[in-house]
Structure formats: structure tokens, C-alpha cells
Amino acid sequence: MLKLTSKTRNTFKGMIFLLCSLMFFSCKEQAQEQPEQLPLTVDFLQISIANADVAKKYPGAIEGSVNVDLKAQVSGYLEKIFVKEGDYVQKGQALFKIKAEVFNEQVNNSSATLKAALAAQANAKLEVEKIRPLVEGKVVSEIQLQTAEANYEAASAQVTQAKAMLNSSKINAEFSLIKAPISGYIGRIPNRIGNLVTPTDLVPLTTLSDINQIFVYFSLTEADYIAFMKEKGLQKNINTVSLVMADGSEYAHKGKLEFASGNIDRTTGSIALKAIFPNPDKLLRSGGSAGVILQKAYHTALLVPMASVKDIQDKYFVFSLADSNKVAMKPFEIEGKSGSNYIVKSGISEGEKIALTSIDVLNEGMTVIPKITKSSLGK
Secondary structure, three states: OOOEEEEHHHHHHHHHHHHHHHHHHHHHHHHHHHOOOOOOOEEEEOOOOEEEEEEEEEEEEEEEEEEEEEOOOOOOEEEEEEOOOEEEEEOOOEEEEEHHHHHHHHHHHHHHHHHHHHHHHHHHHHHHHHHHHHHHOOOOHHHHHHHHHHHHHHHHHHHHHHHHHHHHHHHHHHHHHOOOOOOOOEOOOOOOOEEEEEEOOOOOOEEEEEEEEEEEEEEEEEHHHHHHHHHHHOOOOEEEEEEEEOOOOOOOOOOOOEOOOOOOOOOOOOEEEEEEEEEEOOOOOOOOOOEEEEEEEEEEEEEEHHHHOOEOOOOOEEEOOOOEEEEEEEEEEEEEEEOOOOEEOOOOOOEEEEEOOOOOOOOOOOOEEEEEEEEEOOO
């Protein structure tokens, strides 16, 4: 076994001491080289009461001001189709033609029946005129005159009935040519030439829509309806609404709001409203969808910039300036959005100072150097 001499031991201890000394001074120098970290300078906004407008969007369904389902009023085979799907037609323009031979024959038959009835009426009238002087001369009895007059009345009734039948057959013949009851755009045409069409068909020949003016139907919940009615007496032009089209762009024309129903639906708990918009460019079509924008004015709102808010699991937080220039992470609830700001519902009071910058690096209790500005939001 190797034994260390006294001299070797002293040399080894000296080396250990030297190494520890070097490590101590090295750590001390590194500590002296690192400067002390100063508090972060942060901009704060002092919250104050402001005015704000909140836009709320409701999904709606577009309909033309007039939508007509065209159906055949007589049964027959479709002979002609004069229009194409999507065509714009004028009122009175011919659209469909049903084979009319049967109806024309009915007109001829009714006309012949009327002529026969008129001839019978004329004969009955001659009989009355012939018997009347004979009765006055007491050549024949009064009963014969009464019989002749009754025959005349029966013949006249036959004439009236024949005229009605003729008019009815003419109407049926006219129904074989289907015309546009209004001006508008033609919808889908499911039938083809040669198809049998009847008045009892579930599917119409086509749908005709007048879209010079369009209606957008949407619904409000009972709570939104009550809030809207409260605002109606306080806010000007509350019946003027905007429209967001299916592509996300705002429609160029403003609309007017009307009620589509006077009652709240028991099943859905909502009430139907109707917004009326002009459609001079025919951009909006019946059957489409859009969003109706209702504006609500707040006159004593507290606004917080969205950029100063942390959204964590659908909860909203801000960093508020507390005592000793420390920040506190504070939850709050929002009422809605106004431009790039949130409207505060609860959790933040007037006069509080909210961090605007360095949101991502701030932590609860961190000391900062505050730079405060007063709120000018919504003014």
C-alpha cells in the first residue's frame, strides 16, 4: 500500500486551497459583471366613462318582396315553355302553354249549347206573345198564358246557364296559357315539355320572385327583444339596420326594420323581425342568406382595448396597476365589442389603470415603472 509523506500531503492541500480560491474569485467577478436588472417601463391607460356603439349580427333568410308559386289551374300536357330558369319577366308575359285542344272543344260545345238555349228562349217568347192577345180576347184560358210564360222563364234560365258554361270553358282555355302575375325572376323549372301537369301537383311549375325590394327575416331572443324595445325610445334611427352579405362584405344600402310577428314563439322563445332593403342592382336573391346588423348605443360605457386583454380559456384578464407600482392580474366580464375595444360588464371600475404594453411578459406582483395616459376611447 502506497503511503504519502508529510511533504506530499502539504503539497496536495496547497493545490486544493489554490483551486478553491480561483473558483471563488471567478464567481465573484461574474457576479460583479452582471448589472442589476431595472424594473420594466409599461404604458398604462386610466379607464374613464365613454360613449360606444355595439354592432350585433343576427343570421337572416332573404326573400323577395313578392314570391309566387306558379301552378297549373287546369290539367293537361305541357306543350311549350317560353322562358328559362333565371330569366327576368314582365307582368303578363307568357311562361307556359298547356295543350288546349280539349279546352277549345269545350268552348265550341258551350257556344253551341248557348245558341240552342237562345233559340229556345226566342220560341218561348213568341209563344207568350201569341197567346197573350188570345187571352185578352177570351179565346183561350189564362192558364195557357201562365204556362207559356213559365216556359219562357225556363228557357231564359237555360240561356243564363249556357252563358255561364261558355264563360267557364273560355276561362279554362285561357288557363292553358300561363302568364306572369308579377314582374320578377324565374326560379327552377322542374317540368319538361310533354309532362302532365295538374292543379294538385305538389311541386309548382316555377317560382316567380320580385326582388326590386327584398325582405330579410331574422329572430331576436326574448331578452334581446326587450332590450331593443327599451332602446327604441332612447336611440334615434334604431330602426335603420345594416346587412352583411354571404361573402362577409357589407351591403351598400341601409334597411328599415319591421316586425314580422306580434308574438313570441313559445317553442323557440324568440320573435321574428323583418328588415326591408332596396335591391336596385339585383345583387341579393330570394333564398339567400345574410346577417342583419343591429346597433346599440352605450352612453356610460367603460372601454378596454382588446390589445391589452389576455384571453385564457374563454376568460378575460387585464393587468391592473396596484400599490407600490406592482401589477395585479385581474379577471373581468365583457358586454360586447365596439371597434377594437371591449365594453366592460363587470370587474373593472372607472379610474383603474390598465397595462397597454408588455402584456406577454408581465406577471402577477411584478414591479414596473408606470407611464400613465388617460382614456380617450369612444369619444
